[in-house]
Amino acid sequence: MSTTIIETGGLTRNYGDICALKPLDLKVPEGEWLSVMGHSGSGKSTLLNLLGGLDRPSNGSLRVGGEDMQGLTEDGLARFRREFVGIIFQQHHLIPYLTAVENVMMAQYFHSVPDEAEARLALERVGLGHRLKNRPSELSGGEQQRVCIARAIINSPKLLLGDEPTGNLDHKSTLMVMELLKELRAEERFTIVMVTHNPEVAAWGDRTIYLDDGILVREERTRS
C-alpha cells in the first residue's frame, strides 16, 4: 500500500473577499501523476502554489511529504521547496544571462553546491547534451522547457509540480515533453501534480481532478 504524499483537509485560500480555493479535501499517493484541470480562475494554480510551498493556506490543513505546511516559517518553506519540490513553469522562467547548464546549476546552488558534471548529465537526460552552453534566447520553446525540466529534477525532488508546462508549446514539442516526463517519472519515481487546461495532456496522468470556481467538482482515473 503506497503512502500519501499530499493530504489536504478543508484547504482554503482567500485573497481578500475572493475565495480562490474553497474547502478542498484531497489525497495524493506517493508516485501518482495527478492532472488538475479547470478553466482560468478555477483555482488550479492556487492549489499548485500551495502544494509547492509558494503560498500559504487561509484555512484548512495541508500536509506535503509529512510536513505541516502551515507550521513552516518563511525559511522553512524555502527549505521545503529546495529539498522536496521541483517546479516546471509555463513561461520556463530561465535566467537569461546564464547558459542552459548554468540555469540547472542555479537550482543546485540553492540546494547544495553547483556541480557542472551533474547538471550536464541532467541536460543530457532531457536530450540537450548538445545545447549546454546556449543561452535561453538561443533555444526553442521546447528546448527551454526541457532545460526547465532538467532544472526541476536536478535535486531529485519527491514532488514535481507542473504549471501548464506545455501551454506555450506546439503539438510536437508537447508530446516530446510529456514523453520525457513519463520516462523520468519511471526512473525517478517522483509524484507529479500537473495543472493543465489541455485534456490530451491531462490524459498522461493517472488521475485527473477538475476544479471550477475553486471547488473540486469531479475526478476521474485516467490510467489503471
Next chain:
Amino acid sequence: MTKRRWLVYLVARALAHRKGRTVLLLAVLAMASSLATALGIVSISMGKRVAEEVRKYGANLVIIPDSARLDVGSGGLNFGAVTEPAYLNQQEVEGALARSGLKPGRSFHLRGSLHWKDADILVEGVNFDEIRQLFPWWQIKGGWPAAGEAVVGSDMAARLGLKGGETLELAGPGQSVRVRVSGIVSSGGEEDGLFFLSLPELQKVLGLEGKLTTVRLLVTAEGESLKKRAAALQPLLPKAKVSEVRQIARTSEGLLAKVKLLMVLVTAVVLISAGSSVTGTMSTTVLERGKEIGLMKAMGGGRWEVLLIFSAEAIMLGLFGGGAGYLLGSAVAQFITRAVFATSADFIPWFACVSLGVSLFLALLGSVGPLISVFRLDPVRSLRGE
C-alpha cells in the same frame, strides 16, 4: 564549484548582462568616490602647501618685552604711569625656545638709535643669516652684508642720500662703529625706513650686550593653532609677551577652513546626488528582475540567500567603483594641485580605503530600499509579473 565562487560568477554575469546599467552605476560610484578622494587629497596637500606658503610670509609669532611700568605720584596724587624701554634677555629667550620643544625659524632683533652727521637714524641689529631664511622676499640691491658691513632700507637711503659701497661712521652713546653699506634693501614694509647692522655690533655700540627688543618666530601653521602655540610658549617667558602675527595667521587658517568647508559641502551634495542615482537605478533593476527573484525563491532560495546575491552585486559595484574612483580621484587631485599650487599632490595610498568606503557606502545605502523589496518579494506575484 564552491558556493562562493558560484556567487561571484553569478554576480559578474548578471552585471555583464546589463552592461549599460552597470557602466552607469560604476560611473556614478566612481565619480562620487573620486570626488571625495580628490578633494580629500587636495585638502591635505593644500594644508601642507598653505603652511609652506605662510612660511614665505615670514614670522607668525612675535616676542616683545613686557614694558616696565612705573606709577608716578605721591600720597593721594597720581600723575599716571611712565614706561621705560625694556629689553628681552637673549639668553633667556634661547633657553625658553629650547625648552618649548618648538623648532621654529627665528630672528633676533634689537632696535635703537645711532647718530650720523647731524641726524639720529633708526638702526636695527639682526643676524643676516636668520633674516635671509625668515624674510626671503627682501630684495637687496647690491649684496648681503659680510662682517663690518650693513644694509640700508630704500626709503632711508633716499632720504639720507646713501648709496651702496659708501662707508659711514655711526655713533652710539659710548662708542661708534664704522660700516660699509653693502646694499639697499626694499621689502615694501617698515624695513625700508631702517638701517640694518649685525646684531652683535649694534648691541656693542649701544652697550646692550645680550639684549633684544623683538624676537620673530615662524612655527608651522598645521595642526595646533598659532594661538595655542603662543599660549604654550608664554609661561616660559614671564617677562615677555608672546603673540601671533594675527593678520597672516588668521587669514591663512580662516581661508583654509573655509575652503575645506566648501569641499565638504560640495562632496556632501555630490554624495547625496550619487546615492539618489544609485537608488533609482537599483530600484529599476530590481523591478525588472522581479521574475528572476521570484524564480530564485521558487527554486528554494531563502530570503537571505537571494538578498545576498543582490547585496553582492552592490558590493561588487562598490568595490570596482571605489577602485576606479581612487585612481581617477588621485589623477584629478594631481591636476588640481598642479594647476593651483604648481606642485604635485601627495601620493596617499590609504585614501584608497576612503574611496572604497565611500563607494561601498553609497552602493549599499542606495540599495537599501531595493534590497528590502528583494527580501519581501512574493514569489507567486513576481512570477506572474505583478
